Amino acid sequence: MQKLATFIRGDLVYDGSLVSDATLQERFQSSIDPEVVASPPLLGPKGIPQFRKLDFTRDPRLAGVQNPTLVLWGTEDKVNRPSGARSLQRRMPNCDVHLFSKTGHWVQWERADEFNAMVVAFLAEDSADALDFRRV
Known part of the structure; x- marks a missing residue:
């Protein structure tokens, strides 16, 4: 539990003091769920070549994504550097990026x-565009 607390409070959020013990306990319980244990989420890469394959911001297929895309990213993200957001935006033709400070x-x-609010607005806009498209 302490390892998880250190990771969440130290690496996943900007201000670790805001993460309650109850939130940590909830995350811990989720991590030991038998279904999660049987099929764990993405594991860390072993070696540089595997790490490069894991870097989704370099995927050449991104240029082919024509759908409007919203990327929301924290400026203090220690897991995925904020430069990744800009990298996605450069590669995707219809990508909007919002960086949240101190996040x-x-x-x-x-x-x-x-x-x-941003996700709801984005989805509502996309839905309106889809409806307009159907009327044409």
Whole structure:
């Protein structure tokens, strides 16, 4: 539990003091769920070649993504550097990026209200565009 607390408070969020013990306990319980243990999420890469394959910001297929894309990123993200957001924007023709200041990897948790408002607005705009397209 201490290792998880150190990781979440030290690496995933900008201000670790805001992560309650209850949140840590919830995350820990989720991590030991039998279904999660049986099929763990992405594991860290072994070696530089595997790490490069894991870097989704370099994927050449990104240029082919024509759909509007919203990327929300924390300026203090220690897991994925903020430069990754700009990298995605350079590679994707319809990519909007918003960087949240004083925010780490957990943008959706640290800045939940702003995150949710931006996602709802983005999806509503995309839905309106889809409806307009169908009328043509």
